[in-house]
Amino acid sequence: MxxxxxxxxxxxxxxxxxxxxxxxxxxxxxxxxxxxxxxxxxxxxxxxxxxxxxxSIGWFDSSVAFGEPGYEERETIANGLHTAALSGFTDIVLNPSTHPAPDSSSSIVFLKNAAADQLTSLHPLGTLTVDAKGIDLAELYDMKNAGAVGFFDFKKPLTNPNLLKIALQYVQNFEGLVYSFPMDTRIAGKGIVNEGEVSTKLGLKGIPILAEELQVARDLFILEYTGGKLHIPTISTAKSVKLIAEAKKKGLDVSCSVAVHNLSFTDDCLEEFDSAYKTLPPLRTKTDAKALIKGLKDGIIDFVASDHSPMNIEEKRVEFDNASYGSIGLESAFGSLNTLLDTETTIGLLTKGRERYGLKSPVxxxxxxxxxxxxxxxxNYIFEEGHISSTSxxxxxxxxxxxxxxxxxxxxxxxxxxxx
Incomplete structure (x- = not known):
């Protein structure tokens, strides 16, 4: 045609x-x-x-989760990629949020084959460790050969710094990209939202900004020692932007992203205890949101992501403490980013990032x-359920x-x- x-x-x-x-x-x-x-x-x-x-050239999203295999009730690969296409994205990086976790070459081949006939190209991440348990490194080289564009224990911080050191050293043999989620679980404890005035007022356990910044600082020190390629996904604090800016000035091979919703919303939204606003990392303060937007404009934050995380109704319509983390974001990504920034900047952000994953950018x-x-x-419009193509x-x-x-x-x- x-x-x-x-x-x-x-x-x-x-x-x-x-x-x-x-x-x-x-x-x-x-x-x-x-x-x-x-x-x-x-x-x-x-x-x-x-x-x-x-x-414009087709848009790229570096952080998308579906459900298949294991959680098809949240989202199938076919419908998820159709939703991505309707939302403007011709390429997405798929987070390893499935069951079983994609920690082998056969898992990567399955994901690639399941997406072969779709308009939107799927670029899978494999887990960094076996079953994403943070103990032993997974089959990184084999997964890379099968089509994995990076390695990430999805939303799970690496508590063992030596494991990150070994991973960064090992992947240099084949230009692998290692992810490290920016949160120190020992500082975060049982926190579920940003620690601050709002969490205190609502009586919710807080995650201090220190939990993110301490992990980012640790990871950057390790990267400086080992070399290699490190990606820090979905940062959320002003200090994280400064730490990464300093690392880039040193010439370290580090990239980072931010979720669109961490630019659009702050923890003030939590006052109604609506679990739709429960995300990881959590929504932070207006000061953080402003610093993140400035970090994008200054080129310190490399790209913006929808951080699309579908959850079915049983996982969200429960008490706030017990609700799962995550919000879908593919359908709203363009409209929300274009509301915050001018159109040229928005399109520039939505079309960058492929090179970090070894992908060719369209011309x-x-x-x-x-x-x-x-x-x-x-x-201009009001976002409603009718605008959602996702199953969740x-x-x-x-x-x-x-x-x-x-x-x-x-x-x-x-x-x-x-x-x-």
């Missing part, structure tokens, strides 16, 4: 020739055949026309494979004003849109 995008404003800061220009784009058999001021459709061509149509020019996201950055509905954005609508995605010769 041929596709013709009519009067699409191109957002591509890597292209001086096309950035902020309005062009027609013709796609033949999955390849960008022509970009011009005006193109007339020929033969069997699907013409895409929308008010205020914008286009928007004639002769290249079409990997595109179509959107309107000016649509645990979104903290319910009822929030957002800005920006995704029209669809094009990748691998496929086109996904909400329209029939």
């Amino acid at each position: 041929n596709i013709l995008l009519k009067s699409a404003k191109i957002i591509d800061q890597n292209s001086e020739e096309l950035h902020l220009k309005t062009r027609d784009i013709l796609i033949k058999k999955g390849t960008i055949a022509k970009i011009a001021a005006k193109i007339e459709p020929e033969g069997k061509t699907r013409v895409i026309k929308h008010k205020n149509l914008h286009v 928007l020019k004639e002769g290249e494979k079409a990997c595109l996201t179509l959107f309107d950055p000016e649509v 509905k645990n979104s903290m954005y319910m009822g929030s004003p957002l800005k920006g609508k995704v029209y669809g995605t094009i990748n691998k010769g496929l086109f996904v849109t909400e329209e029939a």
Whole structure:
């Protein structure tokens, strides 16, 4: 099928020739055949026309969880990737949050095969340790050869610093990327929300910012000693930004990300004891949120993630203390980020990050494979359940004003849109 995008404003800061220009784009058999001021459709061509149509290279999300295998009631791979495509993402990094944990090459092959026919490409993480128990290193080299783009015991901190040291040394043989979740469990204790005025007022056990910052500092010291590639996912405090900035000035090979919701919300939201706002790391203060946004703008924080974590209703509609952590975020990621930042900055953040995982970034020019996201950055709306395509509905954005609508995605010769 041929596709013709009519009067699409191109957002591509890597292209001086096309950035902020309005062009027609013709796609033949999955390849960008022509970009011009005006193109007339020929033969069997699907013409895409929308008010205020914008286009960029396909978006990338570095932190997505589904459920399959083991927790299919939360989300299947097929529906999760369809949701990602409808949300503008042509590539996602899948967190190892399944049962059994993906700690072998066969597990990685299963995930890759399950996603093979989908528009959105799935790039799996393997666990760093066997069964994500933090004791013995998993089959890192074999998983890398099978397609794993990094190694992460999902949301589980590495309590043994020597294990992180050995992992960082070992993966240098094959350019592996090691994750370390930023939380010291001995400092966090039984805390479930940010420690501060709000937690004290509500009588909820708090997780001090020290729990994150102590772990980040420890991990950076180890990285400086060992070398290797370290990724610190979803940081949440102002001091973490400073620590990582200092490490980068030293030339350490470290990257980090932030969850969109840690930019949008603070622990003030907890006053209704709504478990939709229970996440890990927890929502912090306005000071932290401002520092995280500045860290993104300054390039200290490498990329932003939806941290999409579906949970079924039985795991969320319980007492706050007993509720599971996590909020879905794919469907709201663009609208929430575009509300906080200008459109060019938003698209720049949503399209960066692939290189860290050894993935090739798409190029928007004639002769290249079409990997595109179509959107309107000016649509204002209130986020409601009808905007959710995920099987689980645990979104903290319910009822929030957002800005920006995704029209669809094009990748691998496929086109996904909400329209029939």
